[in-house]
Amino acid sequence: MSTHDRSTNVASSNDSPRPVLDVRELRKYFPLSSGIFNKRAGTVHAVDDISFSVMAGETLGIVGESGCGKSTTARLLMRLIEPDAGRVLLDGRGIAEPAPHGLAIGEVRRQMQMVFQDSFASLNPRLTIEDSIAFGPVVHGLPRRQAKARARELLARVGLAPERYAARYPHELSGGQRQRINIARALALEPRIVILDEAVSALDKSVEAQVLNLLLDLKREFGLTYLFISHDLNVVRYMSDRVMVMYLGKIAEIGPVEAIFGGTAHPYTKALLSAMPSMDPARRTQKPPLTGDPPSPIDPPPGCRFRTRCLYAEDVCARLDPQLVIAGSPDHRVACEILRPASGHSLAAPAIAHAA
């Protein structure tokens, strides 16, 4: 991926935006075994050679149906699971690579933190809220007293009065309150990058809006970079500077939020967007834009992964594995043969690409 991606809406003090996170051909396959002899039954292509970069101070939204590899990508970036191939560079230094130019995983985990979807499961039921938040700093060597003081500060910062909540247990709180605590815990290590893995998806709408605004405030205050994973397109549109659309472990489309929502190029993104309920009854979609579930990610056939559900699929789509090509603006990239003039697809003319 290019380092000259122009990031938008970034209030960055740096003169030239640089990628804080650079992902190169990241891959994770999960082997499936069956029977008592662990016979190899197939391979789940959870994340299949994806490359993208995240600019300092921006919010990159990641959208896609469930099972498309969003969460696996998040866990790969955090090194909660080991990638099979590919590199992740943090400030140009390879994560978990040898010392001179590499970065130890422990250091990565201080700079990058994660908020999980299930607010209850992501808090230890036996620890008080204060102890949960202070755990990370204590692990990194902060004295317990100072760690607790920081926990209380953060509790106040996420809108929970420390004197009332610090000594409480997770089951005594509501989902929205717990998610605020999870955010506070993620911030306790003073990270620069926060990965929000469906962090607001389990909350009801009014609480979701509050938490989203809290996230925007915190981002401004601490100068954070977000990777915002969600299946909710409205939320992603609200939060993101750039959006990455994933389908079955591959990037379908990536670009600035206006380009994705205004100048959609990939047939899959188009289908996703037309599935968004419109406020205007006259503009409501009459027929489902996509039918069925995504095909199984186990041993996918060659070619474009979306072709089984694509309205425009042709022979060429089965032959070629579409690469990301520039569509419209230079930082808007799409993996579709229609967008590649020489692909041989009947619709592959530059004019159509731009009209899309």
Place this chain on the structure above:
Amino acid sequence: MSMPSPATSELDLRGAAPAPVFDPATALVAQATRGYWRTVLARILRDKVTVACALLLLAIVLLAVFAPLLALADPFKGSILRRLLPIGSEGFLLGTDELGRDMLTRLIYGGRLSLVMGITPVINALLIGAFLGVVGGFMGGKINTLIMRTIDVFYAFPSVLLAVAISGALGAGIFNAMVALTVVFIPPVARVAESVTTQVMSLDFVEAARASGASSFTIIRVHILGNVLGPVFIYATSLISVSMILASGLSFLGLGTKPPEPEWGLMLNTLRTAIYLNPGVAALPGAMIFMVSICFNMMSDGLRAAMDVTQ
């Protein structure tokens, strides 16, 4: 649309966002927050059955521990003249056994060995089994398979048969009987520990702890043990009664305690010949085993209910 458009939510909610969310349900208990174990204790004290069982067990344990200090008859001194006196005889409140020894004294003294043989193997099995189970559940993969399949070998035998086989092989004696019982109880404890650990490991807070850079040891200490030991401990208390009955069984077969040492299982064995002559006295050691077992089981139930503070 699923949420307000950016423009309106910006106006409506931005100001309200950082304010604490008021939740009446949690506000009610806000003052009453205390430590986890204190909460559990308070909940146990409200459970009358558990308290009654605990008090009864405490009484039996105290009697057994301080037996030599009590003004009791000699548990070993019998008389051919006063064999098998019925319950309520003068000077012998609970009658006498087949050798004319005072039953009350022997029941109190018998509690010493019976309780030790009920509790010690379970504590040992708790330590070893929980260690194996937590390590297996945490490591997963091949190590877990190795540990759990080895343990399954012991599962193949019925517990009584296994206890008899091991203590038979090691030879009669209290120590060997306790070793045998420990071996019998390690597999079920390890099983429970492993399954609870696997369950806890799948929860996001363990991932979050890993994401914060904690070592495996710290994660086990802070996040795994706290959530695993509770259920394992509850399960282990329910094993105490089984252990007592098995220990009594071993003694009954002559593999545990040796006569004339008082022990409930052995007493049951030696008195069985008198069951037609004096059934009341012959049933007494069995009644003690039964009572203590029930108490331990009720207590473990009460503990389970009390430790589930989310309900």
